[in-house]
Amino acid sequence: MRGRLSFLPVLKREVMCYLQSPGTYVALAFFFLLSGAFFTTILWDFVERSSQVRNGDSLRDTELPLNVTIRIISQVFSLMNFLMLLLVPALTMRQVAEERKSGSFELLVTTPLGNWDILLGKYFAALLIGLGVLAVTAVYPAICALYGDPEPGVILSCYIGLVLIVAAYTAFGVFTSSLTDSQIAAAVLSFAGLLILQMPGFLFKSGALGRIASALSIYPHADSFTRGIVALPHALYLILFAVFFLFMAAQALDARKWRA
């Protein structure tokens, strides 16, 4: 009876739970408000600059070229990468923490479900919601395509990066949520944790430690995708990041067994 998809019941339940929870919509509203505001600002700036340049103004040396892809798409996706730092923790904070608090987690782990069934069900549910959000953000490049000529390859690269980032952050969020029975603590932990992991190189001046820290930074790996570069090491980094923190979460689920 128990096959490879034994996490499906949890996945279905979690997705339903997301769709019925007001918190989900508040988080989504904030995300679209912010990303929409960024997009509009960037778009207007581009339109304005274009007309100025058409009227004889010349581009400053430091300025990005007036190219839809470079000046709008890359910028918007860079900002969306950043917004995921807020959105994903808001979505994942509930997951294990709430169930620990209410006591339903105790029940869940005494069912025939294994830790991985619980974890993957919860993980993929949050990931699905995140991917749903990404699908809606397609209006931004679509609007650009109406009036300009963005490069499809770069848009694709941006989305590959964004999906991987959501996958990685979600794993981290599930991990922090499984550490505590407080949703707030889980949200703060995952936001702060991800923020620090963006550029841990800052914490060290130089030396081997600094180099290791920079190699492990999220930001350089994540940002390369917005410039249209799909490089295997960057993708691999984000995938391993997700897998690593899912494993950590699996360990954290057993925390009750550590109390000797």
Add this chain to the structure above:
Amino acid sequence: MIEVRNLTKVYGETVAVDGISFTVREGEILGFLGPNGAGKSTTMRILTGHTPATSGVVRVGGFDVARESQKVRRILGYLPENAPVYDEMTARGYVGFFAEVKGLRGAARKAAVDQALEECGLADVAGRLLMNLSKGYRQRAGLAQAVVGDPKVLILDEPTIGLDPKQIREVRALIRAMAGRRTVILSTHILPEVSLTCSRVVIIARGRVVASGTPENVHAGSSGPNVLQVTVRGPRKEARDLLEKVNGVRRVTEANLAPPTDTMDVVDGMDGMDDAGQEAPASKLPIHGSGLPIHEYEVHVEGNRDLRAELARAVVGSGFDLLEMRSTAMNLEDIFIQTIAGEGEGV
């Protein structure tokens, strides 16, 4: 069905469960009685495989809980303390989720869910969100979740806590109806619960078993004499002599004819509950059917002998009517207070 041997659980410096042993046979309903903090929930969590034991062996359905957790979980239904439910789900959705988790699919799942909802009296509210249902219904949803898929063993942690008297009565009836079909362990700190629902009782205090047995004979370990209250319709003196002649009777005294108070009901009242309608107390004394007077005697029995059958034969054999006979030697509350008094309050 359930075997617990020398179970010990230590949290840091605190000994939550201290070498307890007991067994539960198939179809039995075992009451796990103890003051708050006696180690009931810890023991239940160990039985479900949620918490590992520090030492000792726990076997459920023949499987070792520590090493064959997956097999144990498949034959087990569990209702945690306070019956946590998923508020945003309907009763049907909630029970359906657990049916699915237990591996039921399609028509089998639907049938199991329908049956569990029916058994727990949730059929009428199956489509309503749990957050909009009363505590009693939420508790029943928790019970339905445990029952769905027909597990052989049910572990219920304080199944009636926080319910109103009517709901308590319903949940107890529901559990009692499972006797024989399922092996049930239920924990409680309410005494009447045990005598009303359980076939056997284990009393624990401070992590230790202080008494166990059927609710009637759990006092076996206590040294006090056994006293039976016998109500006979017949001439006063003759009936008394008759009772005294039964082999094993130490002494017979006449009880006053005021309607006896049912100790269980007194406790009920103290707990803010009322089970009077369920276990009708023996307050029907002034019935004079055949014209003969009715007398109540206290029969003191030697040691722990069970003389109920002999006494009944003696009374009926001489043509009198035996209206009532019950053991009043020590009720559970006496045992409870006595056995835990020496141990002090639970932590």
